[in-house]
Structure formats: structure tokens, C-alpha cells
Amino acid sequence: MPAPDAVLRAEQSHLTRSRAALARMRQRVDALDPAAGGDRISREVLAGTLEARRQALADDPQVPLFFGRLDYDVTAEQTPDETFHVGRRHVSDEGGDPLVVDWRAPVSLPFYRASRTEPMGLRRRRRYGFSAGAMTSFEDERLAEGDALEHSAILEAEIERPRTGPMRDIVATIQPEQDVIVRAGLDRSVCVQGAPGTGKTAVGLHRAAFLLYAFRRQLARGGVLVVGPNASFLRYIGDVLPALGELDARQTTPVGLCLETLTGRHPKAAVRADDDPAAAVLKGDARMAEVLRRAVWGHVTAPTEGLVVPRGSSRWRVSVLEVEDLLAELRERGVRYGAARAMLPQRLAHLVLLQMERRGESPDDRVQDAVARSRPVKACVDALWPAVDPARLVLRLTSDAELLAAAADGLLSADEQAMLLRPGPARAPGTARWTPADVVLVDEAADLVEREPSWGHVVVDEAQDLSPMMLRAVGRRATTGSVTVLGDLAQATTPWGVRDWREALAHLGHPDAVVDELTRGFRVPGEVIELAARLLPHVAPGLAPPVSVRRTPGELVLRRGVEALPDVVREVVARPGSVGVIAPDARVAEVVGALAEHSPAALGGDPGPETDPRLQVVPATLAKGLEFDHVVLVEPAALVAAEPDRATGLRRLYVCLTRAVTSLVVLHDDDLPAELAAPA
């Protein structure tokens, strides 16, 4: 067996060769001239394609081009008799032979899944350790000989590599239970219940990248949509897919999606207010879908007279009964309100044409078109099947008690109806004080009028916080596609959130999705996760407690005296990695002031040019989904008390306690919440 140094040198030279080959691939793209594209449009399309290809072939010297190697067992049957280096993208030499294979290619699968009991045709699996882009170590597992590592130092080093900015990819170290989810086929919807730091977000993003690679053709039209809770979270995860070579996935929030529907019709509309929790819960309740359905379809009016269309010297009549039958038929067709309305003029004209034929005329299509466009037909359509603007409808419904009562009869109690009515005079859609929950109602109404197009696949993160109406909004964007739903019931902090995944999946329109549970935690050190897990019986009794995969002892300090904050922060900022000071929202300004010497950035506000991006002061309500190498948590009792009820407060605390990768210091003046005490 060659000495480790010799192995490393040979692998380093393969890395150098691969980098040179990638540079050549890039040069070939640079040499292509978009002018060859013919007309202007083709040239522009070609230029766009070449630019995307150039970006995909970019080589960041800090990012290893490959991270593993597979040696297939040539003595076994039906296995490729080759060695493959597994990396972020495919790289081939001048002869077209692969120097690096894409991690998503079928041949790479055993890198993630092979085990001692199932070597998947592998003789050996090798992992490389890197430091600042340079290969520094490797780990071998001789799987054919039954030798597999129980513990990977390279995985641990990767998790503990200090964080410097946004979230990074995990392609080099995806774990088998994660890989099963990542590589589930495009036709499979999955739901992942996962404890904090089990890699849900990472898995969702890698699944998006996998699908875009493995089903490129099917997804070329539909595309992939990633839905996350808020703008800070989207900024945090925003670099992962581009780093994996996928630039086209759309990333947004649930309310952001619905707001587009509103502003597409009323550009000046904006979210300008918040509901109180009870009203938000009600507006997010699935019964609202039925209220809106009735309100939209309630616009169809029974005719009181027939249709009369003068043409030349004749007057053509369609009887009330015929119009009634036509309306009933259109209602029952199962098409959207707007689609049925669009059909109505031609259908009425057709009835006129039948009259003409009965009287011996032989009108053609042009006559039918002319009748359909005639003034009496238009007037009849507007009277019987008026156009509905979804935003105006929601405004009317929430300001006109009678209209609401008609639509909500038997669905909402009188008190509930009263809660929906907005104070003050009615406003136009552009200036109304829309709340997030209102915007979701507009989106539901819009879909009743006109079908929302479906994406090929939708990944929805932190899904436990979505109301049934928000889940419906996300779900209607995946009616012909599949979904990946990620969340943790123990981290639900909205009063309208999910209490049961099966129910949530039904609202999403994918009731048959498989629910998987992840419990191996990568982020949070053992001591810290054990402290946080004391809250689990109080916040989500049915869930399995998470287990940390890390062997290194974490650092956990509980300390009385918030006045020590500046000293504590001075100590942690001297260490490598990112620092998050998490505080109750109401105390963020005070904390920023106390830490002025470090110019921290306050998350959610304008960071300003002079702030230190490595140190962030995080309002407790924005901590979800984020992580820091070091966390200082200020006054847990106040953070719990700031929520409307104790269970929600404890869930918020559970989120905040589980953001640290290396160290957690809890500073408090008030007593710690009793639920954190060690079980007797």
C-alpha cells in the first residue's frame, strides 16, 4: 500500500489536472460566439445560455472540485470497472473521459449510501479533507473487506469549520438518511419532521439541486420553487443552490408569493398592517376557502329575462330557461370562475345561432363571433357572470357584513364574522391596510377566478409555521408537481401553525406524501441539545429527542447577570467563526447599544456600512433557521413571556437554544424558565 503522503500527492495531482480541464472547458465556451445565433432573439438566447454555462463552469479555488473517490470492485459482476472522483460538477478531459463525476449522477450514489453490509459494488470509498481549497487529508473505507468508519473526522471537521457568512452546501458529507430524501424521485412528495440542526434546510436545497439535474427536461418548464419563512432566512440560504451550479430556482416566502398575485393586479398594494393573533388564526383557517368559494361563485346571478340580439332586421331571442340551463352547465363544468365567464359569450352566441338555423339560415363561425362580441351579449355576460377582482372581493367581504354573512352562513359564527370586519371606511386595493393573512385570502380568491400555474417541484421550509390557508397557497403551486415539506412541530411558533403533518399535507393537496423523521443533529453539540430537549415534553410530547452526532464536547454556560454581556461578547468575538447574540425583540436596541464597541449588525434592520458582519444581534423572532458558531442568549424568561402563551414561548426558546454550533452562553437576570430545570 502506498504511504499516505504518496497517496495524497497523487490525488493532489488529479485535482490539478481536473482544474486545468475545467479551465479548458471554460475556454471552449468563451470561444463560442453568440453572433452565430442568427436572428436577434436567437442571439440573445444563445448569449444567455453561454453565460449560464460560463457561470456553471466557474472554479472557486477555495471550493474543492471533488471530495470523494469510488473504486468499484472489478471482480464483482455488473459494476463499472473504474475509479470515479465525485465532485460538484462533471469535468472531462480532452478525450471526453470523466475526471470528476457530478455528485448527482447515478454512479456517485454509493459515495453516500454504501455501507459495510451493503458495499454497493465498491471496493473502496475515499473522502478528502480540505483546508482553504487545498487537499490536506483523506479517509479510506475498504467496504469489500467489511471495513467502514464508525466516525468520520472529516465530517466533524466540516461541521465545525467556522462559519463566515451565509449557509454553505453539504455535498461532500450528505449522510445516508439525508441522501434517501435528497434523491427521492420527482414524482415523490416527501415531508420531513426533523429536530433542530438535523439538516432539513440543507436536505431540501440539495434535493432541489438533485431534481434540477436528474429531471432537467421535465423541470425545464415548471421549474423549482423554494419557500422559506422570511427575507433574512432567504438571504441566509440564498447562496447554496448557486454554489451547486443551479441558478434558476426561485426562492421566496409564502406571503411574498401571494403578494405577487395582489400587486400583479394592483401595483401599489402592499402589506401595511398586522392582524391580532385571533383574527390571523381565523383568516388562516381552511373554512375561509369555502367562504371565498361561495363569495366568488355568488356573483353568478339567475337571469330574470331572456337574451335579445338584434341583427339586421331580425331580433333573435334566447329564453330565460335556456340561459338558466347554460349557466347551470357552466357552473358544473369544474372550470375556474373566470374560464367559465370567458366561455359564456360564445355559448350564448351558439344558442342564437341555433335559432337562426331553426329558421333556415346557415350562419358560419364569423356570425357566431360577431354575436358573441355584440353589445347585448356582453351586457348579458356582465350582468349574469360579472368579472371578479380578487382583491376587491376580499375587501368587500371584510367590510360588508351582509355579504360576509351570506358567504359565511353555517361556516363562521357571528363572533367570527364580526372579527373579520375591518374598521374604518372601505379603501381601494392600492391603499388598503392589507395584512399578511389578507394577502393569502386574495391569492385563494385569485385562484378561484383563474387557475394558478403549477411549478414542477416546490420545497417548503419551516412549514410548521404555515396556516392552512398558506399551505393551500403553496400547494396550488404544486398541483401537477411534487413537494418537499420540511419542518419541526417543536419549533412551531405561530398560533395558526401545524399541529399534525397529515393534516398539513392534506391542505397542501399531497395527502399521500411519506412523512420521514430525522433525529441525528449535526449543528448542536450534545450538552446544548440535551438542555434544549428538556423543553420537548412541554412543547411537542410526541417527538423523539434529537441526538447530536458530534463527539467534541460543546461548551455551555448558564450565567446570572446580563450586565456581563459586553465582557462575554468580547471573549467570543475573539474566537473564529460567527457570533449571534439572541435577545427578546423588545431588548434588541438596548443590546445593540451595550455592544456598540463591536458595531454589531442588527438582523432585520438596515445593517449599515460600518457594522461587523461576523457579529449579529438577532431578535428572538428571527432566529429560526439560522445558526452561529457562538451564541449568547439574553434573558430566556423575557423571551418566553413575550409570546401570547407559555407553550409558544417555550417553543420560541427551544428554537433560540438550538442555534449554536460550538458554544452557547445563556445570560439572565430573571430566573430561568422552570421547564429548563433538570428532571429530578
Ligand SMILES: Nc1ncnc2c1ncn2[C@@H]1O[C@H](COP(=O)(O)OP(=O)(O)OP(=O)(O)O)[C@@H](O)[C@H]1O
Ligand atoms: N451531512 C451533513 N454534513 C455536514 N454538515 C451538515 C450535514 N447535515 C447538516 N449539516 C449542517 O448542520 C447545520 C444544520 O443544518 P440545517 O440548517 O439544514 O438544519 P435544520 O434541520 O434545517 O435546522 P433547524 O430546524 O434548526 O432550522 C448546518 O450547518 C448544516 O450545514
